[in-house]
Amino acid sequence: MGHIDREFHTAPDRQLLDAYSQTISHAVELIGPSVAQITVGANGRGGQGSGFVISPDGLIVTNNHVVADAKSVRVRMQDGVASEARVLGRDPDTDIALIRTDTSLGVAAPLGNSKNLKRGQIAVAIGNPLGFEWTVTAGVISALGRSMRAQNGRLIDDVIQTDAALNPGNSGGPLISSAGEVIGVNTAVIRGAQGIAFAVASNTANYVISEILRFGHVRRAYIGVAADTVALPRHIAVRAGVIAQTSVRIRRLEPDGPAERAGLQEGDLVLSIDDQPVEGVDDLIRLMNGDRINKPTEFLVLPVGNVIAKRVVTPSARP
Structure with missing residues (x-):
């Protein structure tokens, strides 16, 4: 009788876990092909980070600190396609940068509306942490509207806090929702903290992207x-x-x-x-x-x- 009771109680749990897994897998299938590995420095031996394609003609969003003053940038996609890229513009105040590849990539990730986010909803990060390519981690949105300091010392406002695991190399990759939309640009972790990571909200990223495309920099x-x-x-x-x-x-x-x-x-x-x-x-x-x-x-x-x-x-x- 006890064995039957355990099966009765665990079946709904299995269904919930299966639904959770399928939700994450579906979101990753939608966005994964648009995630890029970014290498800076001569002969591809420099630093590495992540990025994601927002336009099929090769526009890629990443972190400012990933490309910084790099003389050369190389992009490699999940399907193996590799290309040189150039920096179109950088915004140290939000740690956002926009680069363009020399070839058309044919994939793109949609930017969602970060204003609709709620604490507790699923958040999935895709990137290349510590050199491990196209890694997926999942968690929830822990807090919204945070502020944190960029490398230039200025405060970045409208930052998403998440417990989805991020490590060096995730920088510039997408934080995505269960609907398969980019809701943030992964940017930082607090060293020594347990599971506290941050992403610049997609609405802020969208504004920065539009300013760079129009003016080459962000006017404020x-x-x-x-x-x-x-x-x-x-x-x-x-x-x-x-x-x-x-x-x-x-x-x-x-x-x-x-x-x-x-x-x-x-x-x-x-x-x-x-x-x-x-x-x-x-x-x-x-x-x-x-x-x-x-x-x-x-x-x-x-x-x-x-x-x-x-x-x-x-x-x-x-x-």
Whole structure:
């Protein structure tokens, strides 16, 4: 009787595990062929990293720190196709770089909308950690809207925290959802920590890619804040006249920066900018583009414990 009971209770568990495995395998089948191994340095003996194709004509996203000032970049795909590549543009502030191969690759990975992510959902990383080619690891999204420092010391906002295992060589590879969309660009691990890894959100990566394709670099307006994505209570959203479940809370202000001079304070919620809703740090990054430099910009904010107010901030060029 006990044997029958054990079979009864374990059958649903097996079904759940099978469904989990099939979900991950399907996502990997969709995105895996677009993941590239990237080698920099003469004769392919330099450092290695990962990347992923976003356009069949050979556009590849990777990390800025993977290609850095490399004189030569070589790309190899899962099917064995290898090609030389050139760097189209780099953005040290987000650790994103865009390269193009000399040959058409015929595969591409779709960029998903990172604004729709939720903590606890499946996250899968594909890359070339420690020289082990096209390795797959899986976990969950641990947190959203994190900030971390890039190698140049600047804060990268809108970072995804995951427990999917990442190691040196995963840098630049895709973090993907169970639907087979790229939701982040794997960028860093905390040395000495257990299972804490990070990826730049896909919406931020998409903005950087578009700027590089248009201008060769990323133009940015500067207001001098560090911020986090936080939940927005419904009663505040109703009062502000916005339809949103999340917003941005100012965590730190640069002394004498444009935001501080305009009267913004630590703890303020930024609800909208020039009547455009701000639902996350990625919106703040996107709206602070080069077109707003030296242009008075209206921020709708909720100061701590006070009523909703408007502040006019005049962004400067990013120093």
